[in-house]
Amino acid sequence: MPTSVPLKPEMEIERNEMTSRTLTSDNTSSPVSLLGLIEGELQKVEARLIAETRSDVGAVRDISGHTLLSGGKRLRPALAILCARTAAAQRTSFVYPEDRVIAAAAAAEMIHMATLMHDDVVDEAPERRGRPTASAVYGNSITILTGDYLLAKSISLLAHNDENLHVVRVFSDVTVTMAEGEVLQDVIAHNLDIPLETYEEVIERKTARFLAGCCETGAMLGGADAAEAAALRAYGHHLGNAFQIADDLLDFLGNPKKTGKSLGTDLRDGRVTLPLIHALAQADSETRESLRVRLAPPGGAMTDADIAAITATIQRLGGFEAAQKVAEERTERAIKELRRFPASPHRDALERLARFVVARDR
Amino acid sequence: MPTSVPLKPEMEIERNEMTSRTLTSDNTSSPVSLLGLIEGELQKVEARLIAETRSDVGAVRDISGHTLLSGGKRLRPALAILCARTAAAQRTSFVYPEDRVIAAAAAAEMIHMATLMHDDVVDEAPERRGRPTASAVYGNSITILTGDYLLAKSISLLAHNDENLHVVRVFSDVTVTMAEGEVLQDVIAHNLDIPLETYEEVIERKTARFLAGCCETGAMLGGADAAEAAALRAYGHHLGNAFQIADDLLDFLGNPKKTGKSLGTDLRDGRVTLPLIHALAQADSETRESLRVRLAPPGGAMTDADIAAITATIQRLGGFEAAQKVAEERTERAIKELRRFPASPHRDALERLARFVVARDR
Numbered sequence: 215m216p217t218s219v220p221l222k223p224e225m226e227i228e229r230n231e232m233t234s235r236t237l238t239s240d241n242t243s244s245p246v247s248l249l250g251l252i253e254g255e256l257q258k259v260e261a262r263l264i265a266e267t268r269s270d271v272g273a274v275r276d277i278s279g280h281t282l283l284s285g286g287k288r289l290r291p292a293l294a295i296l297c298a299r300t301a302a303a304q305r306t307s308f309v310y311p312e313d314r315v316i317a318a319a320a321a322a323e324m325i326h327m328a329t330l331m332h333d334d335v336v337d338e339a340p341e342r343r344g345r346p347t348a349s350a351v352y353g354n355s356i357t358i359l360t361g362d363y364l365l366a367k368s369i370s371l372l373a374h375n376d377e378n379l380h381v382v383r384v385f386s387d388v389t390v391t392m393a394e395g396e397v398l399q400d401v402i403a404h405n406l407d408i409p410l411e412t413y414e415e416v417i418e419r420k421t422a423r424f425l426a427g428c429c430e431t432g433a434m435l436g437g438a439d440a441a442e443a444a445a446l447r448a449y450g451h452h453l454g455n456a457f458q459i460a461d462d463l464l465d466f467l468g469n470p471k472k473t474g475k476s477l478g479t480d481l482r483d484g485r486v487t488l489p490l491i492h493a494l495a496q497a498d499s500e501t502r503e504s505l506r507v508r509l510a511p512p513g514g515a516m517t518d519a520d521i522a523a524i525t526a527t528i529q530r531l532g533g534f535e536a537a538q539k540v541a542e543e544r545t546e547r548a549i550k551e552l553r554r555f556p557a558s559p560h561r562d563a564l565e566r567l568a569r570f571v572v573a574r575d576r
Numbered sequence: 577m578p579t580s581v582p583l584k585p586e587m588e589i590e591r592n593e594m595t596s597r598t599l600t601s602d603n604t605s606s607p608v609s610l611l612g613l614i615e616g617e618l619q620k621v622e623a624r625l626i627a628e629t630r631s632d633v634g635a636v637r638d639i640s641g642h643t644l645l646s647g648g649k650r651l652r653p654a655l656a657i658l659c660a661r662t663a664a665a666q667r668t669s670f671v672y673p674e675d676r677v678i679a680a681a682a683a684a685e686m687i688h689m690a691t692l693m694h695d696d697v698v699d700e701a702p703e704r705r706g707r708p709t710a711s712a713v714y715g716n717s718i719t720i721l722t723g724d725y726l727l728a729k730s731i732s733l734l735a736h737n738d739e740n741l742h743v744v745r746v747f748s749d750v751t752v753t754m755a756e757g758e759v760l761q762d763v764i765a766h767n768l769d770i771p772l773e774t775y776e777e778v779i780e781r782k783t784a785r786f787l788a789g790c791c792e793t794g795a796m797l798g799g800a801d802a803a804e805a806a807a808l809r810a811y812g813h814h815l816g817n818a819f820q821i822a823d824d825l826l827d828f829l830g831n832p833k834k835t836g837k838s839l840g841t842d843l844r845d846g847r848v849t850l851p852l853i854h855a856l857a858q859a860d861s862e863t864r865e866s867l868r869v870r871l872a873p874p875g876g877a878m879t880d881a882d883i884a885a886i887t888a889t890i891q892r893l894g895g896f897e898a899a900q901k902v903a904e905e906r907t908e909r910a911i912k913e914l915r916r917f918p919a920s921p922h923r924d925a926l927e928r929l930a931r932f933v934v935a936r937d938r
Contacts, residue, residue, distance in 0.1 A: 269756055270756075271756040271759055271760050271763075272763075273759050273760070273762075273763045274755070274756050274759050277759075328724075329724070332720050332721065332724060335716075335720060336716070336717040336720060336721065354697075354698070355698040355762050356759055356762050356763070358694050358697060358698060358720060359694065359698065359755050359758045359759045359762065360755070360759060361724075362690075362691070362694060362723075362724075362727065362751070362754075362755040362758075363752060363755035363756060363759070365724065365727055365728065365751075366727065366748050366749075366751035366752040366754075366755060367748075367752050369731050369744065369748040369751075370745065370748035370749050370751075370752050373741050373744040373745040373748055374745060376741070377741070378741075379735050379738070379739070379740075379741055379744070382731065382735040382741070382744055383732065383735040383736060386728050386729075386731040386732035386735055387728075387732050389724070389727075389728035389731075389732075390725055390728040390729050390732050392724075392728075393636070393721050393722070393724040393725035393728060394631055394632075394633040394636050394725060396721045396724075397633055397635050397636050397639075397718055397721045397722060397725070398633050398635070400635075400717050400718050400721065401633075401634075401635045401718070
């Protein structure tokens with residue numbers, strides 16, 4: 215008889231009543247209609263996430279639930295489902311494997327949740343999306359271990375729900391790559407001299423390949439042929455790069471009420487992202503030196519004034535404009551990959567999703 | 577072009593020259609002959625571990641290498657190989673899938689290494705087996721992320737090396753269970769009132785099922801039929817329980833030079849294990865109270881004198897004897913499962929391994 219040690223029994227109630235803030239809900243800046251098309255499927259993903267993380271160890275259930283409830287946009291599940299539907303729309307007399315798509319979508323979100331939990335421990339983040347992080351509430355130890363649980367559970371879910379190994383390969387490989395990207399990001403933190411290629415390598419590994427993997431998996435399950443799967447994979451890849459660059463811009467320019475994190479959070483963690491790299495490349499030696507001091511103040515912690523000054527300098531040197539342009543170019547490349555598919559509600563949603571990702575007011 | 581950021585380039589040399597302290601080497605207390613039988617195969621596991629963790633992110637490679645070099649006994653790979661060979665010895669005209677067995681053995685060790693790395697972060701352990709832990713050398717952040725890398729890599733290795741999903745299922749399921757066991761252990765830390773069943777649940781999840789999974793996987797790859805696979809799984813399960821109880825005894829009675837960790841390390845982490853549970857059940861109320869004070873000294877940290885006094889009390893109350901008896905019973909149950917197999921060098925090695933695990937001077 216397994217021992218259940220619930221930390222906070224009331225979480226169970228919350229979990230059951232959970233209405234997640236997906237991209238379909240109207241409390242985000244996204245148009246309600248953006249993913250309304252797949253709202254029913256996204257709700258099945260939610261139900262699956264809850265069912266799969268109902269561990270008989272109470273604390274595991276509670277911490278998983280805490281992270282599930284933290285208001286994720288469910289971008290990865292949405293990509294998997296939309297790509298599956300886009301591919302399937304090409305096929306006649308194809309039996310759409312909804313359950314396998316939902317399982318893959320849920321597994322993708324579990325991997326994402328696990329990496330967020332470990333990131334929050336690594337970054338000592340008190341909040342995410344305006345809610346306390348799991349590590350802040352439950353402590354680092356249990357959060358690390360529950361992250362491991364979710365990583366393993368995602369693979370277990372896939373291995374028990376699929377008859378071929380391909381999906382397991384794709385998801386385990388992207389997880390390997392993501393961990394490498396996170397390590398690389400950690401190693402180069404606070405280094406203002408990193409070349410553009412290293413930044414590109416980090417976002418490629420920590421974001422782009424994962425989104426590409428979600429799209430490829432969806433496509434495969436939707437019956438795509440090799441060329442179609444490659445196109446949707448490429449869509450996800452470009453979208454992932456655009457998404458991460460846009461996310462990096464929000465660290466300087468976002469509305470904390472919408473993003474749920476304070477301005478300059480990445481900057482304080484020593485993350486040198488595209489706007490800053492562009493600005494540093496444009497700066498004269500005096501400006502570079504003043505940026506350097508602001509970024510590693512002799513007193514220790516960066517102040518809000520430091521962040522405001524760095525932001526103003528990047529603005530003046532065109533760093534935000536340049537980064538936004540790169541993100542938009544990536545979006546256009548993503549959308550181009552969709553052209554091989556005839557217009558369909560799901561294909562169009564992928565296009566709108568790509569444009570939404572780089573919208574300045576998201 | 578991936579960016580490589582080696583933290584310590586000299587690690588690479590060490591890795592290449594690595595001679596691990598497996599159960600075959602003579603610098604452990606085990607008989608040299610114990611696993612000499614499969615020394616060649618264990619060397620292939622070592623080579624595979626090095627090859628698979630040769631990440632192009634330098635830090636990932638170095639930290640994986642650091643943990644690889646920390647002198648593990650390779651118990652899990654040995655179990656997988658010995659069970660595969662024991663099962664295969666039953667078959668005529670069976671083509672032994674050595675490469676798949678080596679891959680599964682390496683994957684098992686990678687999962688084990690990943691959990692050790694995360695454990696060391698959770699326990700803030702400065703040393704393991706007499707060497708500084710990865711977290712002590714490289715810091716918690718990169719160690720957590722490299723643990724994730726190893727977890728994902730183990731699944732990726734299996735998914736790319738095997739044509740059926742069963743091995744992935746077994747290993748992802750045991751990893752789920754292990755994480756749950758670790759969380760449970762963390763939740764009940766410092767609680768002297770935990771029932772025996774909860775202790776059993778923890779060691780079942782964190783150790784026994786993993787060893788059972790290694791044996792079952794080996795058996796399956798060795799061509800075992802369902803009954804044979806179940807017997808070897810049961811062997812691993814009983815062995816795992818015996819092994820963990822023996823390990824818990826070593827925290828009180830081991831030779832730190834052999835175990836590589838100070839006496840009372842688990843005790844300081846608040847782990848209430850079988851000898852103490854037995855002692856608490858036997859103690860009168862005064863002794864219980866004095867144990868309570870020693871275990872949570874008003875000053876904060878437990879001293880060596882506290883540990884010596886607790887050890888003496890457990891000794892007096894027969895806690896070690898009782899725990900040793902349980903471990904030996906488990907060993908006998910493990911060995912009993914081997915009876916269905918005719919005598920063979922590999923079967924005999926499994927039997928010796930079971931006896932070695934509970935030997936007091938290991």
